[in-house]
Amino acid sequence: MPELPEVETIARTLAGDLEGAVFENIEVRHICALEQPPEGFAKRLRGRRILSVGRRGKLLLLLLDGGYLFACHLRMTGRLYVPQPDDTPDNHTHLVFTLRRPDGRTFPLFYRDVRKFGACRVHTPEELACWPFYATLGPEPLAMSAADLAARLANKRGRIKAVLLDQKVVAGLGNIYVDEALFRAGIRPDAIPASLSRKRVARLHNAIQEVLQEAIAGCGSSIRDYVDGRGNAGSFQNSFRVYGRAGQPCTVCNTPLVKATIAGRTTVYCPHCQQK
DNA sequence: GTGGCCCTGTGA
DNA sequence: TCACAGGGCCAC
Incomplete structure (x- = not known):
């Protein structure tokens, strides 16, 4: 959760x-x-x-x-x-x-x-x-530089989504925020990390930090179970651009968002805005 | 790497 | 009744 x-x-x-x-x-x-x-x-x-x-x-x-x-x-x-x-x-x-x-x-x-x-x-x-x-936890994504991320992705096999979900690579990302960050970065979840240019990794780094900071500002996302330490729900679920929105129009280009399974997890992305 | 598994509840 | 759910581990 x-x-x-x-x-x-x-x-x-x-x-x-x-x-x-x-x-x-x-x-x-x-x-x-x-x-x-x-x-x-x-x-x-x-x-x-x-x-x-x-x-x-x-x-x-x-x-x-x-x-x-x-x-x-x-x-x-x-x-x-x-x-x-x-x-x-x-x-x-x-x-x-x-x-x-x-x-x-x-x-x-x-x-x-x-x-x-x-x-x-x-x-x-x-x-x-x-x-x-x-x-073996990886670095904190909010305390990590773009160069750190690039170095960690450089020799990784597998698809970018699976790699970002690996807590040894970066600590703290899960299914929601990986999908949201990849959308913001314009990167398809099945892209191969080693094939990403330095510029695109920098964009991904920025997207990860941005979405995490916005979600913290919104006190997290409550889909069904999550509440904070006082029993209150978060609000960032209202700001999802792809997570849970399969079949709905992309907020940028109106293309219907696509659902796939990557690393055993439901994955949603825009086939137009996100490229390999 | 992928799929199954841990466990319970919910919604289609 | 069945598929699926913010995660991580273990066996193929």
Whole structure:
């Protein structure tokens, strides 16, 4: 579900509530939500203060005192949020945390995941570095230069869409924003990276940064499940130019947008505006 | 590389 | 009833 803009929005909206708060209680209602034994998970969290809330790629990260890191990958339907008073845990609420603010008041934090693909873990930095997914994450797209991107694409086989979805190449892009960035860059999703001119890679780099920044400004995209750290939906789904618009006219040239499958994912593009 | 799989819900 | 869904991993 959440790609970089959604995770960034979750981190920003959680920060105000979570930073400075202490994990007082951890209720594990379903162990599917954990990548490690529940006892160790709870033991490591209990009594620990949250220093900051951030992310790396699509991974949500809470920096804790004692050098521990709470890492949460929401995958497709995961949510980590501070519930409204009338929101009670249901069958999909797998973790219920109780946090204590510096002023002594307590509040709940829910981890909910309908499809159970997501998971949380608490690690030391050394342990985190041993986690292959984390250790091999590519650069942050918003902190990457056009030359960085060009260098990363230079010797890649396969189609550009599949390459951009690879978190080892760039961290944080998913199905929505790859399609949107390729449209803005005028590049067909089945183009071969090595065949792209320097100029077109620069245009792609610009398109990636532009679409991610706009999506963050819009607080992410809510198709069905995504909500931020306070349970609110995003708005960038209203600005999609290709994602979910197969068969509809291109916003630029009116040509009907085409649907294809690339890297096992539904892909939408304009056969006129986007070229190999 | 591609396809299947993990899992549940939704909409055609 | 079936196809499909913001992801990532593993076996062909």
